[in-house]
């Protein structure tokens with residue numbers, strides 16, 4: 001467990017409550033790791049190797065959120081993102097960043113009834129998690145001068161693209177047999193060409209799966225005009241980052257959006273986290289919605305092969321969402337969902 | 342005039358109709374250039390230097406859309422984008438890619454009344470047009486093998502960022518005095534740092550302008566949950582590409598979205614084009630909506646200092662939108678708007 005900053009510890013506590021309730025008290029051994037902005041402010045440590053080694057022993061990791069309060073000018077930009085979150089994703093080879101988007105009955109969408117009436121919104125984004133612009137390659141020369149140049153390099157390998165595309169097709173066969181590739185190959189011709197060719201090769205092995213392609217800009221249009229058209233979207237790291245926030249907004253907000261940073265081989269522990277951030281403005285008040293974290297627990301259970309338990313958690317969340325009314329405290333939401341299991 | 346492919350020539354014809362109607366028949370001398378996918382298929386030429394030299398003599402360029410029919414496997418990916426559209430943007434140093442988004446009365450939005458009720462949606466995106474991932478730097482090694490690596494390099498200069506950020510602030514002073522920077526500086530720390538520092542420096546010169554910052558993923562959430570919060574958004578080339586399609590979808594669809602590829606210095610002709618593509622599936626049937634092109638003509642007039650004429654075109658489009666009912670032919674829409682001038 002990495003509670004992290006802001007509302008992180010509060011929502012993780014509810015995730016753990018539901019986890020214990022569904023598998024039975026005492027079945028899961030948990031270790032809490034204090035990491036994040038405030039830990040760094042107190043200790044100067046972001047993610048010590050010793051902690052990384054301990055985390056490597058876990059079956060799975062549940063993370064709340066990391067991120068300093070907006071006023072904290074002492075935390076350099078990217079310190080926690082690159083040094084903690086992305087370091088974990090890379091160290092544990094989380095090449096599948098799985099983000100389901102479902103418009104649950106009872107949740108509020110910014111879309112009009114004309115759009116939501118087009119069909120059920122239920123898709124997953126399989127976001128590549130270890131390559132692209134996220135590798136951190138690039139640099140700055142002549143910084144702070146009028147001659148400054150800053151570069152960012154997107155690195156994409158056949159190895160990295162093939163494994164995540166294959167994962168997307170496998171997931172599609174357990175869903176509605178449709179995969180949409182999202183890229184921008186008309187401008188990013190090198191990376192786009194690689195993605196397109198590998199996508200076509202893998203697709204040929206799955207004749208039962210229907211495929212299509214959208215440029216990332218066009219994909220945002222479909223996400224607000226006809227999101228029911230999607231089943232599985234596979235895309236690169238940055239496009240996936242953007243599309244999954246939009247998808248979360250469309251399906252009830254980031255208060256409900258769960259995610260898994262998955263290493264399908266099991267060689268390393270996978271990590272589950274809500275898509276939302278640490279929301280320092282509402283921290284410590286027991287007003288954050290822990291549902292995204294609880295749905296992340298469902299993904300965690302599913303990943304560990306506890307599919308029946310995962311389904312029970314999801315069903316309890318659905319029942320709770322349908323009943324929701326008024327403002328409840330963070331702990332009350334966790335209690336309610338645990339009681340519905 | 343570059344009609345281009347698909348519906349391009351049809352919508353450009355209506356743009357020209359309205360242009361002639363507002364400045365007076367015979368005032369504007371137009372030259373038509375046949376460029377695009379079908380021109381390439383017939384001649385093997387994308388954009389000959391001689392045509393580029395002729396275009397350089399124009400006061401402004403109006404472009405419809407370029408792009409082959411989906412079946413046309415002979416047109417390599419990126420050929421027209423890199424070889425024509427981006428070549429023009431780069432050759433004529435169109436560093437301001439201006440994309441206004443306004444929810445006009447009478448146009449259909451996919452957003453719910455709860456969202457549109459939050460306030461008037463009327464913002465512009467100032468997208469950088471000459472740098473970032475669009476520079477075309479990158480490559481492929483070991484292509485087609487399991488060891489393939491593809492790279493894309495985003496190049497950002499202080500020179501390039503400063504001029505577009507300054508343009509955004511200037512525009513804000515003629516609007517509601519608010520500028521939002523959109524980037525992803527927590528992951529793209531090199532380019533993001535450059536954008537942030539320059540943004541802060543320029544902002545200091547405009548004390549009357551309120552500023553804020555959003556990560557690109559969060560910006561997509563606000564675009565669907567509270568688009569009324571935006572006045573001027575300034576962002577890099579790729580983020581701008583993505584956000585402006587989403588913004589167009591939110592404000593009535595890409596059938597209404599106009600854009601200007603602007604060189605503010607006037608050293609080169611600026612180019613105006615609808616955000617939509619060539620839509621080959623509906624080409625030649627007179628069913629495309631020319632409104633985005635007609636609004637692009639308004640941007641063209643405004644850029645040339647004909648602000649009164651620009652305002653008249655925009656007013657006529659607004660009046661037409663408010664009256665619209667039933668299906669009209671492409672030419673009928675142009676006639677109706679011209680008659681309303």
Ligand SMILES: CC(C)[C@H](C(=O)O)[C@@H](O)C(=O)O
Pocket residue numbers: 081082085086241275527528558
């Ligand atoms: C915090 C940031 C590094 C992260 C990302 O960009 O992946 C976040 O936006 C997410 O989507 O999990």
Ligand SMILES: CC(C)[C@H](C(=O)O)[C@@H](O)C(=O)O
Pocket residue numbers: 186187217422423426427582616
């Ligand atoms: C066609 C393509 C090169 C272009 C872009 O990416 O800029 C288009 O999407 C646009 O937004 O004008």
